[in-house]
Amino acid sequence: MTASADSPASSASGNTLAGRHILFIGGGNMATAMISGLVESGMPATQITVVEPVAAARQSLADKNGVAAFPDAASIGEDRQFGAIVLAVKPQQAAAALNACQGLLRRHPDTVLISIAAGLGVELLARMSSGHRRIVRAMPNTPSLIGAGISGLFAPDDAPPGDRAIAHAILASTGQVVSVDREDLIDTVTAVSGSGPAYAFYLMEAMIEAGISGGLDAAAARELALQTVKGAALLALASDEPPEVLRARVTSPAGTTAAAVAVLEQRQVKAGICEAVRAAAARSKELSDEAKAAQASAS
Ligand SMILES: NC(=O)c1ccc[n+]([C@@H]2O[C@H](COP(=O)([O-])OP(=O)(O)OC[C@H]3O[C@@H](n4cnc5c(N)ncnc54)[C@H](OP(=O)(O)O)[C@@H]3O)[C@@H](O)[C@H]2O)c1
Numbered sequence: 001m002t003a004s005a006d007s008p009a010s011s012a013s014g015n016t017l018a019g020r021h022i023l024f025i026g027g028g029n030m031a032t033a034m035i036s037g038l039v040e041s042g043m044p045a046t047q048i049t050v051v052e053p054v055a056a057a058r059q060s061l062a063d064k065n066g067v068a069a070f071p072d073a074a075s076i077g078e079d080r081q082f083g084a085i086v087l088a089v090k091p092q093q094a095a096a097a098l099n100a101c102q103g104l105l106r107r108h109p110d111t112v113l114i115s116i117a118a119g120l121g122v123e124l125l126a127r128m129s130s131g132h133r134r135i136v137r138a139m140p141n142t143p144s145l146i147g148a149g150i151s152g153l154f155a156p157d158d159a160p161p162g163d164r165a166i167a168h169a170i171l172a173s174t175g176q177v178v179s180v181d182r183e184d185l186i187d188t189v190t191a192v193s194g195s196g197p198a199y200a201f202y203l204m205e206a207m208i209e210a211g212i213s214g215g216l217d218a219a220a221a222r223e224l225a226l227q228t229v230k231g232a233a234l235l236a237l238a239s240d241e242p243p244e245v246l247r248a249r250v251t252s253p254a255g256t257t258a259a260a261v262a263v264l265e266q267r268q269v270k271a272g273i274c275e276a277v278r279a280a281a282a283r284s285k286e287l288s289d290e291a292k293a294a295q296a297s298a299s
Pocket residue numbers: 025026027028029030031051052053054057088089090091093096097098100116117118139140141142194
């Protein structure tokens with residue numbers, strides 16, 4: 001099903017992006033995270049352009065990262081050529097944003113459009129962009145904001161390998177990248193890692209509450225819970241063993257962890273989490289279908 005679980009951010013992501021100018025449509029949270037990652041990994045700010053309607057956001061991007069930011073695509077000189085375009089607006093803003101970039105997209109028929117807009121499929125994005133054919137999709141997650149993200153990436157079968165490589169290199173500026181070979185798997189990626197930080201925060205909330213009810217002060221409970229989740233993730237990442245083996249290793253018979261795991265099993269917590277992830281995937285598909293229906297009734 002999935003292919004590569006790939007490299008972290010590195011030296012402007014190797015040669016793939018060398019000399020390539022990137023346009024971001026939307027300069028919000030995710031775009032800012034990606035731009036910061038690209039600049040920190042060595043891409044010259046002069047290679048990055050942003051279209052962002054909010055003046056304060058444009059100013060902040062210019063101040064923080066030194067990139068050129070314009071209020072709309074029409075303000076960008078027609079001589080500017082882009083080697084990748086990243087659509088980084090909210091899904092409900094995508095149709096208008098792409099519509100406003102029609103001229104620019106027409107001037108860039110061979111430039112890959114990388115969409116991080118949740119729930120918008122390749123076919124729908126092609127329609128929204130009046131037939132642009134070079135489209136790939138990605139699903140990042142919020143740890144991308146601190147360079148510790150993971151993104152799912154889908155490129156259609158007929159996408160040139162170069163498009164996939166460019167998207168991969170851009171996404172790698174905010175963390176790891178996992179490629180999937182079917183578009184519907186983006187719904188599963190959304191459910192596992194897109195929404196996933198919320199499941200980890202939920203676990204942290206519960207551990208903090210339990211720590212406080214066991215007599216710890218709030219700060220100590222928070223530190224113990226968060227550092228434990230972080231340490232467990234780092235240990236699992238550093239180990240060749242699967243999580244169930246690592247768990248068994250800290251679960252001595254009749255010990256404290258065994259007492260806790262018995263309650264988790266009795267309450268069927270694992271089954272509950274699996275059901276929750278399936279619900280997220282189903283909702284992701286529903287949102288895609290709703291976006292398709294909305295676009296069909298608008299056109
Ligand atoms: N944040 C996440 O953790 C996360 C994770 C996975 C996927 N995503 C996806 O990433 C996408 C972006 O999320 P985000 O959190 O970065 O959103 P965001 O902070 O709201 O950023 C979107 C930006 O695009 C601007 N914009 C609106 N219309 C535009 C147009 N016509 N042309 C150019 N820019 C326009 C928005 O301006 P206004 O403020 O005026 O609206 C806003 O500054 C979403 O589709 C989201 O589903 C986000």
